[in-house]
Amino acid sequence: MSAGLADEILSRIRRCLPANRSHALHEPQFAGKEREYLLRCIDSGWVSTAGKFVDEFEAKLATFAGAKHAVATVNGTAALHVCLRLANVAATEEVVVPTLTFIATANAVAYCSAIPHFADSAESTLGLDPGKLEAHLEAISETTEAGCVNRLTGRRIKAVVPMHTFGHPVDLAPIARVCRRFGLALIEDAAEALGSRYHGDHVGNAGRSSALSFNGNKIVTAGGGGAVLTNDAAIAAAARHLTTTARVAAKWEFIHDAIGYNYRLPNLNAALGLAQLEQIESFLASKRALAARYSREFAGCPGVRVFEPPPFAESNYWLNTLVLERDDPAQRDVILEKLNSLGIGARPVWRLMHRLPMFRDCPRMDLSTAERLERCLINIPSSAFLD
Numbered sequence: 001m002s003a004g005l006a007d008e009i010l011s012r013i014r015r016c017l018p019a020n021r022s023h024a025l026h027e028p029q030f031a032g033k034e035r036e037y038l039l040r041c042i043d044s045g046w047v048s049t050a051g052k053f054v055d056e057f058e059a060k061l062a063t064f065a066g067a068k069h070a071v072a073t074v075n076g077t078a079a080l081h082v083c084l085r086l087a088n089v090a091a092t093e094e095v096v097v098p099t100l101t102f103i104a105t106a107n108a109v110a111y112c113s114a115i116p117h118f119a120d121s122a123e124s125t126l127g128l129d130p131g132k133l134e135a136h137l138e139a140i141s142e143t144t145e146a147g148c149v150n151r152l153t154g155r156r157i158k159a160v161v162p163m164h165t166f167g168h169p170v171d172l173a174p175i176a177r178v179c180r181r182f183g184l185a186l187i188e189d190a191a192e193a194l195g196s197r198y199h200g201d202h203v204g205n206a207g208r209s210s211a212l213s214f215n216g217n218k219i220v221t222a223g224g225g226g227a228v229l230t231n232d233a234a235i236a237a238a239a240r241h242l243t244t245t246a247r248v249a250a251k252w253e254f255i256h257d258a259i260g261y262n263y264r265l266p267n268l269n270a271a272l273g274l275a276q277l278e279q280i281e282s283f284l285a286s287k288r289a290l291a292a293r294y295s296r297e298f299a300g301c302p303g304v305r306v307f308e309p310p311p312f313a314e315s316n317y318w319l320n321t322l323v324l325e326r327d328d329p330a331q332r333d334v335i336l337e338k339l340n341s342l343g344i345g346a347r348p349v350w351r352l353m354h355r356l357p358m359f360r361d362c363p364r365m366d367l368s369t370a371e372r373l374e375r376c377l378i379n380i381p382s383s384a385f386l387d
């Protein structure tokens with residue numbers, strides 16, 4: 001039975017992909033001016049944390065993402081850390097994050113000496129479930145002079161960080177409403193979602209700030225890199241300051257007015273990132289075409305479906321996802337073995353955050369949907385094929 005389904009899935013995936021080669025889950029494509037810009041950057045002598053490629057990359061990014069400001073950082077985790085610091089997330093406060101996410105979301109909270117508070121995901125988006133979040137906060141929190149307090153732990157709940165899973169936009173409007181109701185800062189982990197839109201607007205603009213990633217496996221890569229997006233000039237200025245070691249302008253002295261971070265993106269990485277960003281429309285077109293092929297190919301396939309985002313979403317389809325009907329990790333693993341052994345890169349989702357040893361004792365709500373999704377989801381090859 002399982003082997004039958006694995007064979008069925010294998011042949012349907014193969015019909016969607018270029019033939020006669022193996023396929024990683026996501027590979028970068030360098031079809032633009034990457035070499036030219038990198039050589040120009042080296043020849044300019046400006047390879048480190050300042051230079052014109054950083055300025056151009058930030059400007060192009062802000063325009064593309066529909067945000068007033070973009071501040072480039074060494075990676076997406078650093079961008080998230082800075083977003084949280086600038087929301088004044090402090091030691092012993094709690095921050096709501098989905099348990100179904102990449103480790104960076106929870107780690108960034110821990111870097112602030114704050115505590116992740118794990119939330120469940122909605123089946124329809126694979127991201128934070130707004131209805132469940134609201135019911136949970138109603139049940140466990142009280143609004144005091146100090147803000148929203150978790151009655152079970154006595155700690156303040158400060159912020160909510162929804163994540164756009166595999167590039168599919170989370171349902172932002174009701175999450176923003178819950179944040180307003182309970183006085184919580186909204187910060188988006190948009191690391192996977194460059195090019196994704198929610199009701200027509202680019203994601204990353206619903207709250208105070210958001211974080212993007214340009215790691216090698218993301219839709220656009222700078223080798224490594226990230227960015228803080230914000231529409232608030234004061235937050236942008238503070239992000240720039242905090243990520244450049246909190247150095248203040250001075251003629252030649254080194255003067256710092258806070259404990260900052262060395263988190264700025266090197267010009268060399270920005271050169272690669274800029275050349276990549278110039279190709280985003282063709283990457284998106286290619287990824288959406290692949291998603292449509294998967295969707296057609298799997299229509300009516302018993303036992304499995306392709307995850308389809310809701311109508312409010314215009315996804316970048318960073319990673320295409322199969323949803324197995326049967327909640328059976330053994331069956332999932334047979335399928336993963338089969339695909340990978342034949343050169344088709346396929347992965348289960350991340351081990352859920354609340355099941356990792358360092359986050360096991362963190363506060364949480366009922367996480368039953370994420371727990372089921374963890375056993376039923378498989379990511380399949382999703383690179384932008386430009387040929």
Ligand SMILES: *Cc1c(COP(=O)(O)O)cnc(C)c1O
Binds near residue numbers: 163191
């Ligand atoms: C990639 C990613 C990040 C940031 O990762 P970096 O490797 O630090 O750039 C953050 N959150 C999520 C959900 C991600 O997928």
